[in-house]
Amino acid sequence: MRTDQQPIRITLVAPDGKMGRAITAAAEESDAFSIEPDHGDVLVDFSAPEALQATLDRALAAGVPVLIGTTGLDDHADKRLADAAKTVAILRAANTSLGVAVLSDLVERAAGALSPDWDIEIVEMHHRMKADAPSGTALALGDAAARGRGTPIDAERGRDGTGLKRAEGAIGFASLRGGTVAGDHDVVFAGPDERLILSHRAENRMIFARGALAAARFLHGKPAGLYSMRDVISSE
Structure with a gap:
């Protein structure tokens, strides 16, 4: 008050x-x-x-x-x-959740702490009516990861087809749509023989x-x- x-x-x-x-x-x-x-x-x-x-x-x-x-x-x-x-x-704010704000901070810190050979992938899911993809939150998380690395973001979106090879240093985005999901976001740091996954789930x-x-x-x-x-x- x-x-x-x-x-x-x-x-x-x-x-x-x-x-x-x-x-x-x-x-x-x-x-x-x-x-x-x-x-x-x-x-x-x-x-x-x-x-x-x-x-x-x-x-x-x-x-x-x-x-x-x-x-x-x-x-x-x-x-x-x-x-x-x-x-x-x-x-x-692409997302006004206080939890997502903390997640963004953690993503930036993790990207800065891990070596460049850790690949970063961002997976998001929203309800079937959402009009934009990737979500604004996913893109903001990608920006946070790029800031942590100290490099411009190199985004790979919506991979499709054959003969694809992941670009070194790229940040990948995958978008899922369905049901009434309020918002799920996972930031996957995939390193040699281990993965770190930072997640947020919006329930309402x-x-x-x-x-x-x-x-x-x-x-x-x-x-x-x-x-x-x-x-x-x-x-x-």
Whole structure:
């Protein structure tokens, strides 16, 4: 709870979407947050890639921080976010689970500790309706592994066919779709005669909603800049 006892007002870009409804439900469980249609303290967007610019324009016009939880953003998104972050606080998260934020940190540390002859493969599974693949979370985990290695990411996606040979230093991605799976992620470090597997299982969409509220609490009152879920878990 904030020291002034006033709840943080959350404005949802897509209140009727799956995440919008989950965040509303999570906020109703706490007197530290309220959902406001407009004029919130923090803007939260889990809508669609094509809505990004309108969301950033809205945040800039209101002078409020914004959480971008949308995945599948195009190649121009990084510049748009960086430009907007010069004026307001922005947190971009492919996954707002606090557990996934910790997993990302562990992946980076493991990739840095293990020698280059350990191959890295990322396997993710989601519900049958998910539109993008690999998942934004899988790609973020790949970025974490590349940071740990200190090298640019060399991604191998959706292998198919014959005569395939894994490129040295590549990070592989495999995507599974089916049922109502909220989100499974495995990062496999395959070395000579041994494997290390770091995993996360999302059992309910509410973990993302609670993480989004933690991110909104972190963003409230923050100066302009670009933030991540690592900043959130570091402040908890």
